Amino acid sequence: MKWLKRIATAFVCCIILLQSAAQNKILVFQSDFGLKDGAVSAMKGVAMGVSTDLKLFDITHEIPAYNIWEAAYRLQQTAQYWPAGTVFVSVVDPGVGSTRKSVVLKTKKGQFFVTPDNGTLTLIAESQGIDEIREIDEKKNRRPGSSESYTFHGRDVYAYTGARLAAGVIGFEDIGNKLSKKVVRIDYQKANFDKGIIKGNIPILDIQYGNIWTNIDGDLFKKLKLKYGDSLHVSIYQNNQKVYEGDMPYATTFSAVEKGKPLCYLNSLLNVSFALNEENFSETNKVFNGPEWTVEISKK
Amino acid sequence: MKWLKRIATAFVCCIILLQSAAQNKILVFQSDFGLKDGAVSAMKGVAMGVSTDLKLFDITHEIPAYNIWEAAYRLQQTAQYWPAGTVFVSVVDPGVGSTRKSVVLKTKKGQFFVTPDNGTLTLIAESQGIDEIREIDEKKNRRPGSSESYTFHGRDVYAYTGARLAAGVIGFEDIGNKLSKKVVRIDYQKANFDKGIIKGNIPILDIQYGNIWTNIDGDLFKKLKLKYGDSLHVSIYQNNQKVYEGDMPYATTFSAVEKGKPLCYLNSLLNVSFALNEENFSETNKVFNGPEWTVEISKK
């Protein structure tokens, strides 16, 4: 019976080890492909062909076509909520087939980003820090039989390589040569505080509700020394032309103001945001997002 | 060899037990977030951080913004096809941050619904019966590090709690205090039969095809003593104003009438419905859904 117990223990350990080794075979996709055709499914089929143990998820495939900035933003917004070890494949690639590099970035937290190095990594590199970047060697890391196709790197290089990395078929060092710790960077307006005014940019909309999300974080915002209920004066510019000007309270919940009224709040990323309660701030006030949008906030 | 066999049997049993214990770690999401941003992915990342054994699915994330009634309807329409033990997380939450309670309802069938108690549970509570309701104690059941964020309970409370419940990290009794078996209820017109006329409501459209789905079930409909091919007289009102009036046959298949012609049929939920064969009844006749819509049906 003693033997039985020992062997049993050994095997339970063995099973646990096998299972832990199998953990976080997570592969998360993002693209501007949309969900109307078969492109996303082809990428997932390729991944399942690498290993059926992989767990496949999505950020979104509704990135506006060719919009690298939004790809960068969605990665930064989302990756932090996924476990260490997760492999992300992001394919917004207007320069497919040109000289842009295909890379895998490993962050300090131990997540991997498989993508063209075309600006997509701008925000992840800033916020999470670069542990190492390698250029994908397409001689070794390309779906067999795909060498005649020039235009679907998402399927033949990125999905294939991401799947093999996530499944443990290859290690990070098998990706290709190490690059210097730099990524192609999209320039954007940083948030700052000067003489009682906070300036910032609108990187993204909370598109489903039409809320305005700025790049001004809660810590910088504290310099206005506000308490909930205080009134703020807000101006919004596109290319330095004023598009919106108005007053609104700083509130913790949308229902703090009447339906249709504006409020300022910290969004789920703890950044300063503007909304109309139960209505659409963006459409109502024709305020949108991108590098050409500027926000000014002061205490009233 | 005898020992080997016994040990082998023991381990196979062991493996089977482990596998059965791992069954139905199913977590199904619904929201009004849309699929264009990273919100749904952030919820799924949080769930994978709880346990990579979870199996994540969706009802829809295209509930019209703030439309609690449709959230209630989609849960009722869909939950019945999922196995017992499934955990649903529904986040349509216009009152986020207000005093509405966050709850988990356990149905008599043994499914769990994690949601704000704002009317979302109206139809599931009616149709499946309440076994127990508990209020989510956010002191214990909230994503670590999320206490400064006021506006994304979907990620920090509902997805996190649903994932821990589905993964067996917590039991139902760990959710929080037991509440009385009542939910916040949205009032709606019930179906009835009187003097040869059946009245009812249009809770939802079969939106992809523009078919009209009523809340009149097949059993009540039998009181008209119809056989297939019989002609019906149908009137549809919005706020008591007549919007549509016409005759149509009771049919088992769309192709029983010519392309573009109306028919009455029992839909996949066995409720009375109206359609145009291969065309869109809703758009053609400007008939939509909600509590203000009434239907009258009689035999011709």
Added chain:
Amino acid sequence: MKWLKRIATAFVCCIILLQSAAQNKILVFQSDFGLKDGAVSAMKGVAMGVSTDLKLFDITHEIPAYNIWEAAYRLQQTAQYWPAGTVFVSVVDPGVGSTRKSVVLKTKKGQFFVTPDNGTLTLIAESQGIDEIREIDEKKNRRPGSSESYTFHGRDVYAYTGARLAAGVIGFEDIGNKLSKKVVRIDYQKANFDKGIIKGNIPILDIQYGNIWTNIDGDLFKKLKLKYGDSLHVSIYQNNQKVYEGDMPYATTFSAVEKGKPLCYLNSLLNVSFALNEENFSETNKVFNGPEWTVEISKK
């Protein structure tokens, strides 16, 4: 210790066998249901009720309503990237409840297609070859308790049968009677080369980007004896009326031409395609897809 090693080896083998037996329990859905209601989720719930070991994926649920041709096209485009053994469930079914047969086609590669035989199998049968077709016997292969519902075969017959086949609950021979190796076929224009002109059809658009995909493959295209950079003359007709005429280079990458300029390239399926660099060829030139569209290409 020798015993321990042998037993260990035996069990590791045993685990590997169990895992390989569990491999490719892949079920891939396609429909024209959209993602706004609960229909897709109901199908997946039914599949999870059959076996929680199944891995569920999607091609798309945004096939235009009742468009059998696009259903056929998306299967052909996508299935080749999924492993052998994968079960596809395709539900674009305008004739639901009529006399069209419900079938499962097994291809020579060993994939299974569960669908109404209404033209959906046209292209898969041509490109992958038919190993065997069986008619679904609904007496045996129908979700218990669903016999009163006439209109949701996708859930009650196709998803249920596909799930049981993918999970190994039934074998292919349990589907129903063997049929002759023929499918209902949609007629379409084949590609050909004659006197220096290549003619073909536009089966589909690369809808997200508005690129034009033809059915002219790379091998036929070689008969024009082109090298990259050569100029082509392209005419496009709808019902023999000229809609577009212009010159463009044959290029390997979109960025080979200026933004907004046309190019001809081999798409990810290695078929001849037309695009505007970073713009939408289809919308700009009012060129769409379907059997009534013809393309003519010659060397300039």
